[in-house]
Amino acid sequence: MSEKELTTRQSLRFDELWSYDPAPESPDYVKIKEQYQLFIDGKFQEPESGNYFDSVNPSNEEVLALFAEAGKKDVDKAVAAARKAHNGVWSKMPAKERGKYIYRIARLLQERAREFAIIESMDSGKPIRESRDIDIPQVIAHFFYHAGWADKLKYAFPGVDPKPLGVAGQIIPWNFPLLMAAWKIAPALATGNTVVIKPAETTPLSALKLAELIQDADLPPGVVNIVTGAGETGMEIVRHPDIDKIAFTGSTEVGKIIQKAMAGTDRKYTLELGGKAANIIFDDAPVNQAVEGIVNGIFFNQGHVCCAGSRLLVQEGIADELVQKLKMRMETLIVGDPLDKNTDIGAINSKVQLDRILGFLSESVESDQRIYQTKCDLPEKGYWCRPTLVENVSQSHRIVQEEVFGPVLTIQTFRTPAEAVSLTNNTPYGLSGGVWTDKGSKIFKVGKSIRAGVIWANTFNKFDPTSPFGGYKESGIGREGGIHGLSPYLELS
Amino acid sequence: MSNRLNVLKTCKLYIGGKFSRSESEHYFPALDKKQKPLANLCRASRKDLRNAVQAARKAQSDWSGRAAYNRGQILYRMAEMMEGRREQFIAELERAAVSRRRAENETDTAIDRLVHYAGWTDKYSALFSSVNPVASPHFNFSIPEPTGIVGIVAPDDYPLIGLISLIAPVIAGGNTCVVISSEKYGSIACTLAEVIHSSDVPGGVVNILTGFRADLIPHLATHMDVNAVLCAADDPEQKKNIQESAHLNVKRVHFYDGTNWMKEESQTPYYIMDVQEVKTTWHPVGI
Numbered sequence: 074m075s076e077k078e079l080t081t082r083q084s085l086r087f088d089e090l091w092s093y094d095p096a097p098e099s100p101d102y103v104k105i106k107e108q109y110q111l112f113i114d115g116k117f118q119e120p121e122s123g124n125y126f127d128s129v130n131p132s133n134e135e136v137l138a139l140f141a142e143a144g145k146k147d148v149d150k151a152v153a154a155a156r157k158a159h160n161g162v163w164s165k166m167p168a169k170e171r172g173k174y175i176y177r178i179a180r181l182l183q184e185r186a187r188e189f190a191i192i193e194s195m196d197s198g199k200p201i202r203e204s205r206d207i208d209i210p211q212v213i214a215h216f217f218y219h220a221g222w223a224d225k226l227k228y229a230f231p232g233v234d235p236k237p238l239g240v241a242g243q244i245i246p247w248n249f250p251l252l253m254a255a256w257k258i259a260p261a262l263a264t265g266n267t268v269v270i271k272p273a274e275t276t277p278l279s280a281l282k283l284a285e286l287i288q289d290a291d292l293p294p295g296v297v298n299i300v301t302g303a304g305e306t307g308m309e310i311v312r313h314p315d316i317d318k319i320a321f322t323g324s325t326e327v328g329k330i331i332q333k334a335m336a337g338t339d340r341k342y343t344l345e346l347g348g349k350a351a352n353i354i355f356d357d358a359p360v361n362q363a364v365e366g367i368v369n370g371i372f373f374n375q376g377h378v379c380c381a382g383s384r385l386l387v388q389e390g391i392a393d394e395l396v397q398k399l400k401m402r403m404e405t406l407i408v409g410d411p412l413d414k415n416t417d418i419g420a421i422n423s424k425v426q427l428d429r430i431l432g433f434l435s436e437s438v439e440s441d442q443r444i445y446q447t448k449c450d451l452p453e454k455g456y457w458c459r460p461t462l463v464e465n466v467s468q469s470h471r472i473v474q475e476e477v478f479g480p481v482l483t484i485q486t487f488r489t490p491a492e493a494v495s496l497t498n499n500t501p502y503g504l505s506g507g508v509w510t511d512k513g514s515k516i517f518k519v520g521k522s523i524r525a526g527v528i529w530a531n532t533f534n535k536f537d538p539t540s541p542f543g544g545y546k547e548s549g550i551g552r553e554g555g556i557h558g559l560s561p562y563l564e565l566s
Numbered sequence: 567m568s569n570r571l572n573v574l575k576t577c578k579l580y581i582g583g584k585f586s587r588s589e590s591e592h593y594f595p596a597l598d599k600k601q602k603p604l605a606n607l608c609r610a611s612r613k614d615l616r617n618a619v620q621a622a623r624k625a626q627s628d629w630s631g632r633a634a635y636n637r638g639q640i641l642y643r644m645a646e647m648m649e650g651r652r653e654q655f656i657a658e659l660e661r662a663a664v665s666r667r668r669a670e671n672e673t674d675t676a677i678d679r680l681v682h683y684a685g686w687t688d689k690y691s692a693l694f695s696s697v698n699p700v701a702s703p704h705f706n707f708s709i710p711e712p713t714g715i716v717g718i719v720a721p722d723d724y725p726l727i728g729l730i731s732l733i734a735p736v737i738a739g740g741n742t743c744v745v746i747s748s749e750k751y752g753s754i755a756c757t758l759a760e761v762i763h764s765s766d767v768p769g770g771v772v773n774i775l776t777g778f779r780a781d782l783i784p785h786l787a788t789h790m791d792v793n794a795v796l797c798a799a800d801d802p803e804q805k806k807n808i809q810e811s812a813h814l815n816v817k818r819v820h821f822y823d824g825t826n827w828m829k830e831e832s833q834t835p836y837y838i839m840d841v842q843e844v845k846t847t848w849h850p851v852g853i
Contacts, residue, residue: 214701231693232834329813336809337802344816501815520847521711528847535848537700541708545843546793547816556696557708557844565836 093407096414098201103191105278108139111147111301112284114154115294121146126303128277131198132411132420132455140277143300148269148309151298155240155267156315158295163267164237166293172223175262177290179216185286186213189251189279194411196278197250198420198456199374201412211536212255215554218538219259222559226264229556235563237265238341239317242310244331246323247273247422248377248478253322254280256553258297259538264562266318267296271310274303275423308334316340318562322379324476325502325547332550343551343561345379345543347476348504351497352382352533353519355490356390358509362531364398367482370507370533372406372460375418376480377426379548380505382533384473385484386493392486396462403447403460410452418480421456430458430479433472442466474500490515494522503545507533526552577752579608579776580759582621583769589613594778596753598661607752610777612785615744618773619789622715622742625770630712630740634688641684641738644765648677651761655726655754662751663725675828676730682833683734690739690835694842703851710842712740713818714793717786719779719808721798724827725751729758731827732796735837737771741794745774746786752776779804787811794818794841798825 108125110117120141127136143151163171182189189212190205199208226235241261245253250272261268272280284299300306304327311319311334318341321331325346335342352370354363370382387395411419421427437444443464451457461481466473473483487493497506506523508516508530520528526544529535536542541555551561577596578585590611598604608614629637648655652673659669691710698706716736721728725748736743747755759774775782779799787795787808792815795808800823812819820840825832 233836325816329816332813332816333810336812337806346816516849520845524714526843526845528845530847530849532704532848532850535700535702535704537698537702537706539698540700540706540848541696541698541844541846543844545713545845550816550818552844555698555708555846557694 093415095410097410098191098412098414100191100195100412103188105138105192109141109277109281109301111141111143111151112281112287112297112299113147113151114298115288115292117284118150120144126274128196128275129423130195131422132452134454137196137278140281140301143271143302143306143309145309147300148306148313151269151300152240152242152313152315154295155269155298158293159237159239159267162293163296164265168224168226168265171262171265172220174290174292175216175220175223175259178287178292179213179220181286181290182209182213182216186210189282191412192282193251193279194419197247197276198411198422200416200419201414202416203374208249208252211538212251215252215255215259215538219263222263226559226563229559230563230565233565235264235565238562238564239266240315241266241268241318241320241562242313242316243268243270243320244307244310244323245270245272247276248374248379250276251279251283254283256322257320260553260558261320261562262296264559266562269298269300269310269316271300271302271307274301277301318342320561321345328549341561343553344549345551345553346504346547346549347502348379348381348544348548349384349474349476349500349502350380350382350505350507350525351384351386352507353493353497353509354385354387354391354395355510355512355515356388357511358391359511359531360391360395360398363395363509364402366507366509366531366533367399368402368406371482372418372480373534375421375458377422377478378534379476380527380534382505382507383477383482385482386487386496387484388493389486389488396484400445400462403462404449406447406449406460408449408451408457408459418460421458421479424456426478427456427458430477430481433477433481434461437463437472440470442470442472468496468499476502490519494519498524501547504548505529575605577605577607577756577776579610579614580756580763580772580774581614581618582624582773583763585759585763588777596662596750599663604662605753607756607776610775610782612781614775615782615785616789618744618775619715619791621770621773622744623791625742625768626714629737629742629768629771632740634691637738637740638684638687640766641680641687641734644761644767645677645680645684647761647765648680651757652677654757658754658757659726662753672724672727672828676727679727679730679833680734683738686735686835686838687738690838693835694839698846704848705851706846706848708844708846710739710839711845713841713843714741715791716741716743716841717789717792717795718743718745719783719786719795719797719799719804720745720748720755721800721823721827722748722750725754726758727827728798729755731832731837732798732822733772736796736841737767739838739842741841742771743773744786744792745772746779746782747774747776749778783807784811787817788814790815792817794820796820796822796840798822800824
């Protein structure tokens with residue numbers, strides 16, 4: 074055995090050389106009620122049906138709390154409260170006062186940041202390092218950023234006088250529960266709209282905690298209404314005739330159903346849907362940085378990211394070296410307790426999602442693709458998936474075309490930039506893309522050719538409230554964040 | 567002079583920079599405002615529509631890749647060509663649809679509107695782009711890019727200015743388009759196609775089909791390679807059909823029925839932005 078091989082073998086013995094003592098964040102300090110009601114007109118209200126559903130901690134399969142199931146009558150009440158608040162209070166309030174309410178929400182969130190981070194990790198399964206360092210700080214930044222827009226909208230759109238639309242119906246996914254709520258609520262409030270929002274049924278806890286905070290902020294009743302439930306509750310919002318605008322983040326499949334349901338109405342809508350982003354690594358890329366970018370691109374948040382870099386496209390000349398380094402880096406990833414500060418990859422959000430991911434993988438096995446999974450230990454209870462590479466795939470394979478929404482990366486190689494672009498654009502999606510090269514002109518050329526709304530060059534999965542986010546093609550319509558994220562909530566005339 | 571037999575024009579479809587008859591060889595008569603036959607128009611078929619979309623896709627990357635300056639020159643060239651045919655447009659509008667005064671007014675407004683959008687090609691991007699002050703060490707900017715292929719359903723109530731007001735912002739922004747002309751005033755659209763053909767507009771950037779909306783809209787709205795549909799026709803069923811089918815590939819849909827295209831306010835860069843996608847690019851800042 075050569076010295077090089079020996080070193081590689083030794084460095085891959087993570088069981089002994091890379092062990093860490095547990096460092097869990099204690100959940101003792103957060104208070105979770107047994108049962109949560111709907112938040113309508115500034116009050117917590119029981120659902121008309123009297124039905125409740127549970128939300129499970131995906132890392133131990135224990136029920137966290139019960140949540141009210143909102144039906145048509147509840148949604149009616151919420152929309153009526155939002156309408157009343159819009160016409161009576163929110164649209165009449167001086168814009169700077171509106172802004173101050175949003176600032177107040179941001180400040181209260183800062184004070185309770187750790188508590189929100191803990192419950193977010195408990196309900197969604199994401200590692201505390203991410204909820205603490207990314208999700209919650211981004212939530213706060215979103216409210217701060219948009220608060221400042223409230224009295225400056227006339228400067229944002231040359232030649233027109235922007236006006237709020239009225240009541241916004243908002244439906245958000247389970248991958249970034251509170252962050253998606255912030256992406257929806259903050260711009261809607263800043264532009265003078267009121268809100269009826271439905272969090273995802275597997276992760277409603279942080280939204281209801283936000284409702285408590287909104288009460289504490291003394292926001293006028295009805296400006297923000299939070300209704301919990303599954304898809305049927307969402308459709309009640311989508312179909313509601315007194316809602317002026319729908320903002321949806323979720324799968325392309327559901328987005329299409331919503332777009333179809335909008336036919337024959339004058340309601341506006343924005344859709345932030347799925348993706349199948351390519352992460353293109355050229356042979357002149359900084360390889361070690363690229364490996365970090367690939368890992369962050371696909372294993373961030375268990376791969377439950379619509380803009381995840383789920384397709385690795387690597388130029389032939391460096392493919393072997395890069396994949397080898399990637400595998401070594403992947404072996405260091407710790408999968409386990411979301412509340413442990415050492416954890417890199419937390420729990421898969423739900424049993425349903427885990428089954429979906431495993432379904433893709435068993436199909437890959439059947440079609441002679443090569444699967445590589447790291448050797449880390451997994452907890453006994455909960456829903457887990459090891460970091461996974463799938464090699465020997467072609468463009469037509471389902472795992473290359475469809476969104477897996479898990480820690481699963483496909484690998485393809487290419488020879489020329491033109492081939493890389495052609496592979497990149499050859500899916501119905503167009504949300505994001507990654508380009509790794511040390512050559513600036515190549516970044517601009519390739520970045521321009523990628524039909525996607527966000528291009529990460531020599532980086533990946535970065536977000537900021539000032540930075541517009543959204544898709545081309547079947548990845549959605551409209552932008553969120555930045556100056557471009559305001560217009561979907563405004564009448565520009 | 568009165569003994570001379572006038573020469574009638576055969577109106578054809580305009581696809582991929584070529585004038586062709588419908589592959590179906592179907593036609594329908596266009597009437598003048600006294601309901602007398604004015605011309606025979608091609609009744610475009612589904613196949614014609616698909617050919618037009620294919621031509622638009624083929625032209626897309628070249629057109630969107632052109633310098634904004636160049637697109638502006640070409641739109642201005644269209645205005646020059648229309649000015650040269652001003653009398654022809656006035657006469658055709660008067661015969662087909664409106665009073666002499668209105669025909670003059672509409673033609674002049676249409677020419678001026680082209681000049682207006684010719685000037686936007688190299689300016690809208692600066693107005694609607696941003697450099698975003700992200701909190702991390704990255705350089706981050708957002709710019710508009712063309713949506714791609716845009717289907718346009720032209721209105722009946724403004725035979726010329728409606729067409730120009732829809733086509734100009736779409737191509738000014740680097741998109742290519744497939745236009746379903748007004749059923750009543752297809753002959754005006756055919757004359758406009760001649761202007762476009764002689765204005766350095768590359769073949770396939772604007773494709774114009776005459777025919778029945780009911781024949782064509784369902785296929786336009788379901789076509790998986792059409793990225794957006796702008797509809798200025800006012801039939802509620804056709805509008806609903808467009809919206810319903812749009813979901814198949816998440817088309818962007820905008821309705822402009824009820825717009826008074828003669829007004830000065832009906833020309834704004836926001837029409838350009840209706841068929842633009844905002845792309846945001848990140849790059850680390852460091853040594």
